[in-house]
Amino acid sequence: xxxxxxxxxxxxxxxxxxxxxxSKDNGRIGDTPVxxxxxxxxxEIGALSTTGHGxxxxxxxxxxxxxxxxxxxxxxxxxxxxxxxxxLSQILEEEFKELSRxxxxxxxxxxxxxxxxxxxxxxxxxxxxxxxxxxxxxxxxLLKSFVAKSDGTRIE
Numbered sequence: 001x002x003x004x005x006x007x008x009x010x011x012x013x014x015x016x017x018x019x020x021x022x023s024k025d026n027g028r029i030g031d032t033p034v035x036x037x038x039x040x041x042x043x044e045i046g047a048l049s050t051t052g053h054g055x056x057x058x059x060x061x062x063x064x065x066x067x068x069x070x071x072x073x074x075x076x077x078x079x080x081x082x083x084x085x086x087x088l089s090q091i092l093e094e095e096f097k098e099l100s101r102x103x104x105x106x107x108x109x110x111x112x113x114x115x116x117x118x119x120x121x122x123x124x125x126x127x128x129x130x131x132x133x134x135x136x137x138x139x140x141x142l143l144k145s146f147v148a149k150s151d152g153t154r155i156e
Contacts, residue, residue, distance in 0.1 A: 002039070002049025004113045008137045012047035012113060014039045018054070037063050046070045046115060052108010052125060060099040062110065066091060070114060081117025088114060092122035100124050126150050 002016040016039040037058055041047035045067055050057050057063070069091045073080045081088050092110065099107050109123030111130070121130055131145040147155040 002051055002111060004041075004047045004049050004111050004119065006047070006113050006115070006119075010043065010115065012041045012043050012115065014041040014047040014049045014113075016049045016051070034058065036067070037061070040067060043115060044071075045074070046112055048110055048112045050108055050110045051128075052123075053103070053106040056099065056103035056106040057108055060102045062095055062099050065095050065098070066110065066112065069095070070112070074115070079116055081114040085118055085120075088112060088117065088120040089122070092120060096122050096124045121148070123148070123150075 002014065004012070004014045006012050018038075038050050038054065039048070040063055048063055048066065050063055070088075073087060073091070077083065092112065096107070107124040109121060109125060109128040111119060111121040113119045119132060121128065126149065128148050129145070130148055132142060133140050134142040144156075149155065
């Protein structure tokens with residue numbers, strides 16, 4: 001499970017928890033505790049959290065490539081994700097295609113909050129649970145949760 005937050009002052013933070021792997025080998029380390037893989041936050045680049053098969057996420061360096069593309073896009077225009085909300089979705093789609101190519105059916109999901117712009121998520125599993133909250137610090141103006149399915153539909 002992951003959580004990514006941008007507060008009213010624009011400060012970003014992220015957290016990730018692992019469900020673990022049944023019958024794991026002693027010493028196994030997935031992506032969760034690895035900064036830049038399972039979790040990352042930088043006020044200039046963005047914040048993210050991943051979930052899924054940790055070894056696949058580590059092997060593909062999914063988060064690292066996403067962060068590199070975020071930084072590159074924002075160097076050209078720091079408002080890019082506000083002006084073109086689909087740009088972040090395109091970045092995530094490209095990187096999930098690469099994840100699937102490298103790791104086959106194993107994978108997971110990611111949620112990203114850019115410094116400026118809307119949060120976005122992507123996944124290559126059958127489903128991913130998502131919750132989104134936004135507001136002005138007093139009352140939430142947007143509060144929703146759903147299960148996103150790989151066919152693009154949602155269970156609300």
